[in-house]
Amino acid sequence: MVTFTLPDELRALARSNQKLIYHLLFRASSQALLKLAQDPRFVGARLGMVGVLHTWTRQLLYHPHVHYIVTGGGLTSDGRWLSSRKDFLVPVKALSSIFRAKFRDHLKKTDLFTAVDRQAWKKKWVVHSEPVGSGEAAFKYLAPYIFRVALSNNRLRQLHDGQVTFAYKEAATDQVQRCTLTAQEFIRRFLQHVLPNRFIKVRYYGLLSPGHRHLLHKARELLVPASGKLKSEDLKPSQPVVALRCPHCGGPLTLTGLLAPRGRPP
DSSP: OEEEEOOGGGHHHHHHSHHHHHHHHHHHHHHHHHHHHTSTTTTOSBOEEEEEEEEEOTTOOEEEEEEEEEOSEEEOTTSOEEEOBTTBSSOHHHHHHHHHHHHHHHHHTSTTGGGSOGGGGTSOOOEEEOOOTTSHHHHHHHHHHHHSOSSOGGGEEEEETTEEEEEEEOTTTOOEEEEEEEHHHHHHHHHTTOOOTTOOOEEEEETTSGGGHHHHHHHHHHHSOGGGSOOGGGGSOSSOOOOOBOTTTOOBOOOOOOOOOOSOOO
8 A cells, every 4th residue: 555645835725726636646646656666676567556535634634645555566568467576566765756746747737836835846755655465454444535524423522612522543552532622623624624526536547547447357367377267167156046026015026127327436
């Protein structure tokens, strides 16, 4: 899992121009990682990436960053699969520099570039990378960020005398702590994490992008050993299929057609 964080100097600008800055955050970070991974000194192939935007800390402070779950290897231009090292993907210092440069280049094309403190382009930008095995636990960690808001109701502890108290788990000690804010400050912190209308907070790149489905199919074929191919008898149900019935009248349910999706999924 690779995480790209927007520096402090850009956060006020991001809060006022969320749709644009979040889009550039996705674009610059994905391009930086895909580019560096193509270097033969590291992976030397095209990765697959799924990214999730996250804007809050455990105390609801504004902290925009993107988490990527990345494949442990990639597909070469000549159709071979190359695996990354077990506990290493790419050097984060080099990745940080490329990320900063690409974000700066994209922002230069907008009217907002002159509003950024020049110090932002001189400091090191935070990029974190860690191995997560099969990725199953990482997906479970990111899943709540997709459909939930910054604070769930079960974390609220008290509303008294204009003060709101909620619980959070401290990262350093893993202990549950309490934070008390005025109602006005609580509402301010909460609302700054409401995304722009129809903004897509989950995006796919590399082998996982919609335009590269054929490459993803090729990668799957290379990763499944010959002995792992399914046989026809494996597709037969181990138990007899029970007909579906209506929960109200008990009559059999019959498939009459499929409903086409009306809009883009989240």
